[in-house]
Amino acid sequence: xxxVGFDYQRPELLDAALALLAEHGEDATVLAGGHxxxxxxxLRLAAPEVVIDxxxxxxxxxxxxxxxxxxxxxxxxxxxxxxxxxxAQECALLPAVARTVGDPQxxxxxxxxxxxxxxxxxxxxxxxxxxxxxxIVLRSPRGERxxxxxxxxxxVFSSVKEPDELIVEIRLPRTGSTGWAYEKFTRRxxxxxxxxxxxxTLPSGRRQLGLVNMGSTPLRASATEAALAEGKPIDEAAxxxxxxxxxxxxxxxxxxxxxxxxTVLTRRALQTATA
Amino acid sequence: xxxxxTVNGERTSADVEPRTLLAHYxxxxxxxxxxxxxxxxxxxxxxxxxxxxxxxxxxxxxxxxADQQSVTTMEGLGTYADGELSHPVAAAFRQxxxxxxxxxxxGMVMAAVSLIDENPDLTEADVREGLEGNLxxxxxxxxIVRAVLVAxxxxxxxxxxxxxxxxxxxxxxxxxxxxxxxxxxxxxxA
Numbered sequence: 241x242x243x244v245g246f247d248y249q250r251p252e253l254l255d256a257a258l259a260l261l262a263e264h265g266e267d268a269t270v271l272a273g274g275h276x277x278x279x280x281x282x283l284r285l286a287a288p289e290v291v292i293d294x295x296x297x298x299x300x301x302x303x304x305x306x307x308x309x310x311x312x313x314x315x316x317x318x319x320x321x322x323x324x325x326x327x328a329q330e331c332a333l334l335p336a337v338a339r340t341v342g343d344p345q346x347x348x349x350x351x352x353x354x355x356x357x358x359x360x361x362x363x364x365x366x367x368x369x370x371x372x373x374x375x376i377v378l379r380s381p382r383g384e385r386x387x388x389x390x391x392x393x394x395x396v397f398s399s400v401k402e403p404d405e406l407i408v409e410i411r412l413p414r415t416g417s418t419g420w421a422y423e424k425f426t427r428r429x430x431x432x433x434x435x436x437x438x439x440x441t442l443p444s445g446r447r448q449l450g451l452v453n454m455g456s457t458p459l460r461a462s463a464t465e466a467a468l469a470e471g472k473p474i475d476e477a478a479x480x481x482x483x484x485x486x487x488x489x490x491x492x493x494x495x496x497x498x499x500x501x502x503t504v505l506t507r508r509a510l511q512t513a514t515a
Numbered sequence: 516x517x518x519x520x521t522v523n524g525e526r527t528s529a530d531v532e533p534r535t536l537l538a539h540y541x542x543x544x545x546x547x548x549x550x551x552x553x554x555x556x557x558x559x560x561x562x563x564x565x566x567x568x569x570x571x572x573x574x575x576x577x578x579x580x581a582d583q584q585s586v587t588t589m590e591g592l593g594t595y596a597d598g599e600l601s602h603p604v605a606a607a608f609r610q611x612x613x614x615x616x617x618x619x620x621x622g623m624v625m626a627a628v629s630l631i632d633e634n635p636d637l638t639e640a641d642v643r644e645g646l647e648g649n650l651x652x653x654x655x656x657x658x659i660v661r662a663v664l665v666a667x668x669x670x671x672x673x674x675x676x677x678x679x680x681x682x683x684x685x686x687x688x689x690x691x692x693x694x695x696x697x698x699x700x701x702x703x704x705a
Contacts, residue, residue: 241555248516248533248579271580278575279557281534291533293580319569343648344630345560348569349576429647430558 243281250293254379254408257294262381262404264290270406271295272315273349275342276358300353300408303327308443310414314353314407318342318365321352331412333420333440337368340422343430353407356389359397359457361488362432364424366393366458367450369410371440377409378402386411393457415440421512423505424452427492434492437461437481437505439513447513454485454502464506474514478507518582522547523591533579537571538562540578541588549589549621553650560649563622564588570629572648589621592628604628604666611671613662615653623649627663637667639678 251257261268269288271277272295280286294300300315303324310331312321321327321338328335341347341355341364355365356376366389369376374389378401392399401407419441424433436452447468449461462484467477480503487498519528522545529544541550541564550573553561557575564573565587593602600606604627607613614620623646630645631637637645642663643656651659661671 242536242539243534245532245534248577250579250582271577274577274580275557275575278577282555295580342557343560344633344645345563345570345572345626345648346557348566348571348629429644 241282243278244284244287246281246288247290248293249290250296254294254297254299257292257297258379258381258404258406260290260292261406264292265403268292268403270357272351272354273317274354275346275350276354276360294406295351305330305414306411308414310412312352312410312412314356314409315351316353318347318350318352319344322347329417330414331372332417333368333372333415333422333438334365334412336420337364337422337438340364340424340436346430352410356392356410357399357401357407359393359399360432361396361455361457362453363458364422364433364436364438364452367436367452368422368438368440369412369450370458370460371438371448371450372412372415373440373442373448374413375411376407377411378405379408380404380406384408390460396456413443415442419447419513421509423509423512425501425505435487435498435501435505437502437509439509441513447510449481449506449509451481451485451502454482454487454498456486459485461502461506468510474507474510478503478510481506516579518578520578520581520583521585523587529578531578533577535578536574537564537566537576537578537581537586538573540581541573541586544578547588547590551618551621553618553622558648558650559619559622560626560646561619561622563625563649565625565629568629568632570626587625587628589624592624602628604631604663607666608659608662611658611662611665613655613659615651615655619649619651619653623651623659627666630663631667635667637664637669637674639664639671639674642667 268290271291271293300313302313303326318338318341322335369389376387421439424436433452438450441447451459461481463480464477482499482502487495517530527545538552541547551561553559555574557572562573563570626649642660664671664674
């Protein structure tokens with residue numbers, strides 16, 4: 241399978257990438273690792289006229305502490321998240337989740353910013369960043385804005401990001417090396433989650449949960465979080481995990497199956513996170 | 516558009532369409548046919564090569580993305596002379612008979628090279644997890660895993676026995692326990 245022809249641009253600097261994106265707008269697509277984009281281009285579900293490759297921009301490849309937060313460049317690869325000492329100490333949920341994405345070859349290419357921009361409801365990283373109350377930094381020649389991930393996704397594969405905007409950074413709270421869990425249920429080891437649950441414990445002590453593949457966007461388990469905040473036991477809180485979700489029907493399971501599965505995974509994840 | 520890619524230590528260059536996949540560049544422009552295209556959907560791993568030393572699936576990388584970078588294919592992995600394979604991973608696959616039909620082998624070997632490079636102190640579970648992106652449709656995983664352990668300098672029998680004890684190996688996989696004797700009549704004293 242070969243994509244429809246396109247014009248390829250690999251700017252050396254972030255500003256040049258932003259200028260190209262502003263120039264071509266909806267006719268252009270950003271390529272980072274390409275492990276979401278190239279498959280859909282090969283299936284000809286996407287046929288951009290211009291592909292702007294930001295995968296090698298050093299300006300977008302970093303993991304560093306910034307005050308109370310961790311700042312991660314959008315083109316940081318899964319592999320770099322997995323082996324990061326900073327993340328192991330300051331936000332151990334993220335590398336644990338990144339470690340479950342695809343397989344080693346995929347993790348050598350795919351990027352955090354790419355996963356968030358693609359926004360697959362079955363993707364691992366969006367739900368983890370959601371559990372962490374992360375912030376997405378968008379930039380265009382018009383300026384920069386910060387969007388909490390809770391306000392980022394608007395529907396299936398769609399977000400508030402404008403066509404001329406690029407995700408340049410992801411900001412996360414410093415949640416440390418404990419109080420987290422990721423329960424991912426798959427049939428095959430390198431497959432997408434049928435359902436997965438990410439638990440993070442914020443610096444305030446509040447436990448938050450991100451759900452994978454339980455609706456058209458990554459979702460929070462709001463009812464479970466509220467029950468935990470009221471001091472309800474884990475079993476009782478986990479039983480509420482499917483509230484407000486609209487899980488999909490596909491070959492891997494029915495909505496009813498997923499509603500049950502998410503309560504089981506939530507209970508396990510909360511037990512692990514509080515152990 | 517013009518690309519320059521160092522393949523197995525040699526500079527290659529071609530004028531390609533941007534949509535050319537790295538797998539096609541290697542097979543058709545450079546003429547190296549070890550890199551197989553299996554599923555063409557980033558699943559099977561048969562097209563695995565190294566880009567700047569790290570395993571990637573070359574059906575999901577554009578040739579232009581590897582411009583000015585270094586690619587290693589199975590052909591670039593040491594030499595074969597006097598009946599000996601010089602690269603330890605290739606030699607271990609041969610010694611342990613880590614292949615049946617051979618279609619997945621170049622991808623398996625390249626994935627193993629990258630895996631050992633990133634974690635030389637592998638357990639059997641590490642090998643099985645580390646090869647999750649490579650499918651063998653002959654289902655010949657047992658000897659492939661042994662070959663990777665041997666290439667990493669491990670005793671595959673000990674590694675598999677340890678894997679059984681730490682319960683990380685799912686039921687039905689290598690138990691590490693001694694097989695019942697299959698010695699035939701007259702061979703018992705050999």
